Amino acid sequence: xxxxxxxxxxxSVALVACFMLFIxxxxxxxxxxxxxxxxFTLVALVFSGSVAFYSYWRADKIALKISRAEPASEIQYxxxxxxxxxxxxxxxxxxxGVYVIDDPAxxxxxxxxxxxxxxIAVTSGLxxxxxxxELEGVIAHELGHIKNYDILVSTLAVTMVGAVxxxxxxxxxxxxxxxxxxxxxxDRSNGNNPLAYAGFALLILSPIIAKAMQAAVSRSRETLADxxxxxxxxxxxxxxxxxxxLKEDTTVTHSASMATAHLWIEQPMSGVGDNxxxxxxxxxxxxxxxxxxxxxxxxxx
Amino acid sequence: MVILVIVIVIAVVVLALVIGAYNGLIRxxxxxxxxxSQIDVQLKRRLDLIPNLVETVKGYAAHESETLEAVINAxxxxxxxxxxxxxQAGANNMLTGALGKLFALGEAYPDLKANQSFLQLQEELTxxxxxxxxxxxxxxxxxxxxxxxxxxxxxxxxANALKFDRREYFQAEEAARTVPSIEF
Numbered sequence: 282x283x284x285x286x287x288x289x290x291x292x293s294v295a296l297v298a299c300f301m302l303f304i305x306x307x308x309x310x311x312x313x314x315x316x317x318x319x320x321f322t323l324v325a326l327v328f329s330g331s332v333a334f335y336s337y338w339r340a341d342k343i344a345l346k347i348s349r350a351e352p353a354s355e356i357q358y359x360x361x362x363x364x365x366x367x368x369x370x371x372x373x374x375x376x377x378g379v380y381v382i383d384d385p386a387x388x389x390x391x392x393x394x395x396x397x398x399x400x401i402a403v404t405s406g407l408x409x410x411x412x413x414x415e416l417e418g419v420i421a422h423e424l425g426h427i428k429n430y431d432i433l434v435s436t437l438a439v440t441m442v443g444a445v446x447x448x449x450x451x452x453x454x455x456x457x458x459x460x461x462x463x464x465x466x467x468d469r470s471n472g473n474n475p476l477a478y479a480g481f482a483l484l485i486l487s488p489i490i491a492k493a494m495q496a497a498v499s500r501s502r503e504t505l506a507d508x509x510x511x512x513x514x515x516x517x518x519x520x521x522x523x524x525x526x527l528k529e530d531t532t533v534t535h536s537a538s539m540a541t542a543h544l545w546i547e548q549p550m551s552g553v554g555d556n557x558x559x560x561x562x563x564x565x566x567x568x569x570x571x572x573x574x575x576x577x578x579x580x581x582x
Numbered sequence: 583m584v585i586l587v588i589v590i591v592i593a594v595v596v597l598a599l600v601i602g603a604y605n606g607l608i609r610x611x612x613x614x615x616x617x618x619s620q621i622d623v624q625l626k627r628r629l630d631l632i633p634n635l636v637e638t639v640k641g642y643a644a645h646e647s648e649t650l651e652a653v654i655n656a657x658x659x660x661x662x663x664x665x666x667x668x669x670q671a672g673a674n675n676m677l678t679g680a681l682g683k684l685f686a687l688g689e690a691y692p693d694l695k696a697n698q699s700f701l702q703l704q705e706e707l708t709x710x711x712x713x714x715x716x717x718x719x720x721x722x723x724x725x726x727x728x729x730x731x732x733x734x735x736x737x738x739x740x741a742n743a744l745k746f747d748r749r750e751y752f753q754a755e756e757a758a759r760t761v762p763s764i765e766f
Contacts, residue, residue: 359702363709370620371716373613373724413708515719 285505289430293437297333300441303490304329307448307483329444336440341392341400341432344439344544348390348536350380350402361408361416365401368421371513372428377401386532387411390544391423392436399427404536411523418510418520422546425509431502435544442491443540449487500570503546507575508582517582524579528572547572600744603737607746610728614749617721621752624713625660625674631710632657632681635703639684642694649683656680674714681707718752725749 308325312318355362362379369376377393378400387407393399401423411419426432511517527547537549548569636650656677663673685704688695695701729748732741 359705360709363705363712367709367712367716370624370713371719373617373720 286430289434292434296434296437296441297336300444301326301329301333303445304332304448310482332440332444333437336437337394340436340440341394341398343443344390344392344436344541345380345400345402347538348382348402348541349384350382350400350536353379353381358408360413361403361420364413364417364420365424368417368424368513372421372424374424374428377424377427381405381408382536384534384536386534386536386549387527387530387547388534388537388549389419389423389546390541391426391432392439392544393427393432394436395430395433396427399432401427404534406530406532410526410530414514414516414519415523415526417514418516418523419546421510421513422506422520424513425506426502428509429502429505431506435502438543439540445487445491446540449483503569504575504578507579511579511582517579521576521579524572524576528576543569545569599736600740603740604744606731606737607728607741607744610724610731611746611749614721614724614728617717617724620717621714621721624710624717628677628707628710628714629657629660631703631706632677635681635684635700635707638697638700638703639687639694642691642697642700643687646687649680649687652680653677653684678711722751725751 305322305325308328309318309322312321312325315321353361358379358381361381365379366376374396377391377396380400380402382402382404384404385406386404387410389401389403389407391399391401401420403419407419408416426435507520510520514520524547534545534547534549537545542549632653636653639646639650656673656679660673660677688700688704731737732746732748
């Protein structure tokens, strides 16, 4: 338990360090190509530092906002609030913020930087589809993430993956800046546009870096949160039947984006369980272990 | 001189261990007390919800006075019961059984079942029963954590001298273990 928390705090520091190093290296590389190395490195350092700082304080709000989560009213969502409160008593945690996302796909996630500043968001589809014990299982899973400090690593990853994605986007533009233009007489040769090379390299590297960051929020965390959930509810069949319902449902969670994919209880993207040609590649980039494996493990408890 | 340094180093290490053990035990003992009061809070909350529920049901099924009285009597018994785990467990069990019968009335009276405040109170009471169970579970988890710390190395060496004792778990009474039966 305490080792888990420590390891998650270590991971968070490592994640921030890797992110800053990557951005500074990119800055230095571009700087070197342009011929003003120190200035670019400093800009990159300041940029990555501010993103990291901002992530720690605000990333949970960003994650909620980009998922279009609205605070759940205590009157309308009485049952949801009651379940959260009850399980918080069992876990000895303060009650987190409770949010609802208007999305027919059943899914849920937790975010925040520590148990005192945490939030749980569930989709309206989840509330409709699950009964009380199943919902308790899912909420307990999310509280497990909060208790184990998984939320710190995963929430930091949201903004950092987002920042890298933004850079990659910028890189595409850099590539076309001058490089994409038809050359006129008197122009320098296109082959000499150094920014194009930097942009191209960044374009290839960025998705890999982003994936590696999400991998820091290792897949085994999901399984651990499942086990913690059963410690709280003392009733594994609830979570098992909830996961089975999630498995049967094939709706894609539209409120999820690339940057938040790893937060959710069920992998929100398409391509899960794809056994075709690309099945193996999809599996490599999965943010979650297959639901079948998780259900099988819970059955053994 | 060397011996003096060694003695001082050992004394500092022992003192640090004692302080660590003491603080760890205090933190866990306070958590147990907090968990214990949480159980009381939830039990009281349940008692507070009952008069409203009885009033609501009266409006639809006034002649079911037997069921209503059973709930009120069980509530009074629970308030009067001595404030010990044993005394409370029996009274609370009686209350759970009486409430079960009251909620079963919802099946016989469709109007009652459709009543918004009846449904709301039913949800509140179900949630509160759950919370009572969860707060007992948390109490037991806290006791487990405390007892583990107490008996682990190196705390076990100082626990006696610091006057810390093992705590007992909350155990459901024999009566509470049997599921209350509901007759129609």
